[in-house]
Amino acid sequence: MKTLVFIGSYKFGTSREALTVAKEMGYAVILFTDKQSHLEFAEVDQVILIDDLLNEQRIIDKIVLLQKTGKQICACVSFIDPYVAYAGRLSEQLELTVVSLQPLSVMENKITLREALKHLPISPAYWIIPTEDSLQKIKYTSHLPLVIKAPVSNGSKDVFMVKTPNELTKAGRYLRDKYPHTSLLIEEFLEGSQYLVELLMQNDELKFMAVMEQDIIYNGKFIVGAYKYPAILGETLHKSLITHISDIIKELDFSNGSCHIELKLVQDQWKLIEINPRMSGGIMNRIIEEGTGINLLKEILNMYVGKEPTFFQTRSMFVNAKYLTLQSRGKLLRVKGQELALTHSGVKYVYVKPVSGAVLKKPSSMGDRYACVIAASETEAQAEEIARAAAQEIKFYIEPF
Template sequence: MLKDTSYTPYYTTEIIPDLYSHLPIVVKCPHSNGSKDVLLARSPKEIDDHIQYFSRKYPGETILFEDYIGGQQYLVEVLVHGGEPRTIAIVEQTITFEHRFIVTAYRIRPSIAPAFKAMVSEMVHTVVDRTGMVTGALHIEFKVSKGKFKIIEVNPRISGSSMNRMIHFAFGINLVEETLKSQLGIEPDTERKTERHVYTQYLTVQEKGILQKVTGRNAARRVPGVVEVYVKPRVGAILQPAVSMGHRYAYVIGVGNTEDEAEHAAKTGAGRITFHITPKADIT
């Protein structure tokens, strides 16, 4: 639907010699999720290795090859009601690349430059018009590279994990509730009640092992500006370095009157939390 727009990077599902002229290139399985099957190839050998990996893991499935786009990554949360899209939040993402592309932090600023907002609005309207969406939530992940917007993916739902809470703390909007009202034919209330800077820091681990305990949650909650601390795994769970978004094991949300205040609160709180694990080598 979007292949003839300026938002779509070069892509192909064909294994052709031209692939090797597009390095670095991203190799994906379109039916996967959570970043676990989004691989970066920097050389012809890595392209071939990734093709073999996907052919073994998903025999007969399509493999997607796509230009790697540099630049800052964002997402925009949108609610479509009566065919008209409403931009709820524009969120800056921090991507950490070790084993996979993992989003390890999010930032919401109350104020966005008018020119940037206009470019986001144009992209959102293009997606909604091309897909024919009439009612529902969606989010678009995109990168800004050399002044141009390039779409990474579009999902017909609100972002998962902490996104609804982040929007609530930033603007006083419960996007899940307003989406449900829209689905029921009720006019959603998307007016901002507050305007605060929000920063969310996620935690991952560096080694595989069995979780013995988690310390520092209460200390994190006591940090000024921290409004929410969430730890997902229970004692006895097997933790591992992040190869998918599901391997983010906790988050801390900080708010502030400035972006530095919000970031400092979230990072300070996250620094108080420790996962105590028995390393894999010690597991019998």
């Protein structure tokens, strides 16, 4: 039977949805995971537990055994870091359709990416603190505020905005303790509206591109509080965005694969925040589908198995996805209002993540967004108002501690 092999997954979001989409496409779904809890995934035909997902030979050996049992492996895929390029490399070893491995590997490391694109005008100022350098050598206080991050972080987990020398030193020490063998990256803080671009490349051709604006919650971290699709850009800005993206693709020699790019618009000039070698997490596929009718995950999987992705747009709607976070810590007792939120005209999706008994807290990463409402309408303002009103119906009751 035609089979897709997935390396790693989260319980929620794009990586989990990809399993369901693959199943709906008629593939048998095999998941390699190091999480015992993933054994309960109903959409997976076989879960293979392995303590080290980066043990390449061990996974290859298990895939070969699957082939001997009659499984026709069509692709190895991952939608989570740090397994994207790795899954592509497994496909290469199995002589399957191969994505652009080197560009994807570059994207997985923020320092490597900065160095690869440093001469492009879209790149901001940045500095690297090598592993062997003492944190006392952090002498960029004249450039504050700054952003300091680990090169392999994701979901805003190890990314800090610092405004004072003390905050810079504190964040640097935290990252050095957590990543003792890794250089650290410092970047200028960019003031401006933030945007996200989803794109898919196949055979050197840009097949799909979706641009949306992000609302950012600044609390020392960078948490996306809302997505607005499509982003409203003037013709000049849109053309310059296309030019910059084309330059990035050419510089990285990115010919096959999908990624998402985050940028800021600083005084009408585009500046690159980062590139990730996969589709965005969370409810990104749902946002694009509500706005266009296109199931981007399905087309990405088609690209991975060597098929021609098709992007036939069946609708054109404005979509607003609003996330809910908390400003206190405690144990969740119950959540109310999901059903009421769904009664609002234009609401397409309501999602609440935590279950009773979970410990909730102020957001320090994207994983600390506890609910989401997606609304669609014929205008941007209407979609935003619908999402806002519906989100207000959802109430978290917690026992503080």
